[in-house]
Amino acid sequence: MNLENVSANKSFGGWHKQYSHQSKSLGCAMQFAIYLPPQASESNPVPVLYWLSGLTCTDENFMQKAGAHKMAAELGVAIVAPDTSPRGDDVANDDAYDLGQGAGFYINATQAPWDKHYRMYDYINDELPELIKQTFPVSDKWAISGHSMGGHGAIMMALRSPGKYTSVSAFSPIVNPVKSPWGEKAFTAYLGTDKALWKEYDSTELLKKSDVKLPLLIDQGLSDNFLAEQLKPQNFVAVATEKDYPLTYREHEGYDHSYYFISSFIEDHLEFHSKHLSS
Numbered sequence: 001m002n003l004e005n006v007s008a009n010k011s012f013g014g015w016h017k018q019y020s021h022q023s024k025s026l027g028c029a030m031q032f033a034i035y036l037p038p039q040a041s042e043s044n045p046v047p048v049l050y051w052l053s054g055l056t057c058t059d060e061n062f063m064q065k066a067g068a069h070k071m072a073a074e075l076g077v078a079i080v081a082p083d084t085s086p087r088g089d090d091v092a093n094d095d096a097y098d099l100g101q102g103a104g105f106y107i108n109a110t111q112a113p114w115d116k117h118y119r120m121y122d123y124i125n126d127e128l129p130e131l132i133k134q135t136f137p138v139s140d141k142w143a144i145s146g147h148s149m150g151g152h153g154a155i156m157m158a159l160r161s162p163g164k165y166t167s168v169s170a171f172s173p174i175v176n177p178v179k180s181p182w183g184e185k186a187f188t189a190y191l192g193t194d195k196a197l198w199k200e201y202d203s204t205e206l207l208k209k210s211d212v213k214l215p216l217l218i219d220q221g222l223s224d225n226f227l228a229e230q231l232k233p234q235n236f237v238a239v240a241t242e243k244d245y246p247l248t249y250r251e252h253e254g255y256d257h258s259y260y261f262i263s264s265f266i267e268d269h270l271e272f273h274s275k276h277l278s279s
C-alpha cells in the first residue's frame with residue numbers, strides 16, 4: 001500500500017497523524033489526517049466520523065482549529081479529515097479561492113480541464129473509506145459531517161448513499177448549491193450547463209427524492225456573512241419539514257462562518273454522532 005506517514009502528534013491520549021498517498025480516483029498525491037482515540041486497537045476497532053472541510057481548506061484546518069480531539073477521545077470515535085480537492089502543479093487550478101484547488105465541491109467533474117483530476121465524489125465515497133478500513137483499527141460504523149462546502153459534501157454524500165452513514169451533520173452548509181453563487185460557479189465549470197446533472201449533487205434536491213430517514217443535525221450562525229446569499233438553509237428546512245424528516249436545525253445568535261463557531265458546537269456534533277454510531 002502506498003501510504004506515507006507525514007506527521008504524528010499525541011493528543012488527549014490518542015494520535016493525530018497525517019498521511020500522503022497516491023490516489024487512483026484523483027490521479028495525484030493526496031494528504032489526509034486521522035485522529036485515532038486512545039481506545040482504538042486491533043482488538044477494539046472504533047467508529048469513524050468523516051469530516052469534509054470548506055473552501056480554501058486542507059486536511060489541517062479542522063484538526064488544528066475545531067477542538068474536536070478531547071471529545072473524540074472521550075467518546076472513542078476516530079475522525080478522518082481529507083483535503084478539499086486534488087492538488088499539484090499538474091492539476092488544473094484557478095486564481096479564485098472558490099474554484100479549482102481547495103474547491104473540489106466533492107463532485108466528479110465532467111468538463112475539461114477539470115475532468116482529468118477532479119473526482120472528489122469517488123475519492124470520498126469509495127477510495128478513502130476503503131483505504132481507512134484496510135489501514136487503521138476502525139469498525140464499519142461511519143458518520144459524516146462538514147462545514148460550508150464540506151457541509152454540502154457531507155449531506156449530499158449521505159443522501160446519495162442511504163445506509164452508508166449512521167448520521168450526518170453540518171455547520172453552515174451550502175444546502176442548495178444550484179441556487180448559490182458559489183455552487184453555480186463551480187457546477188458550471190465542473191459539470192457544464194445541464195442543470196439536471198447539478199441536481200444530483202444538490203442536498204435540497206436530493207432530500208426531495210429521499211425515502212430514507214437519516215438523523216441530521218445542522219448548526220447555523222445568524223451573523224454569518226454568507227447566510228443569505230450562499231447558504232439558504234431555509235430551502236432545505238422547508239423540504240425537511242414537508243417530508244417530516246428527522247432534521248434538527250439550530251440557529252445561533254451572533255455566530256459567524258468561522259472555526260470559532262465550529263469549535264463552539266463541535267462537541268454537540270460528536271455526541272450526536274456517537275449516540276447513533278453506537279446504537
Ligand SMILES: N[C@@H](CCC(=O)N[C@@H](CSC=O)C(=O)NCC(=O)O)C(=O)O
Pocket residue numbers: 053054055056057061065097147148149150257258259
Ligand atoms: N474569502 C474567504 C473565503 C474562504 C472561507 O471562508 N473559507 C471557509 C469555508 S467557506 C465555505 O466553504 C473556511 O473554512 N476557511 C478556512 C479557515 O480555517 O477558516 C477567504 O479566502 O478567506
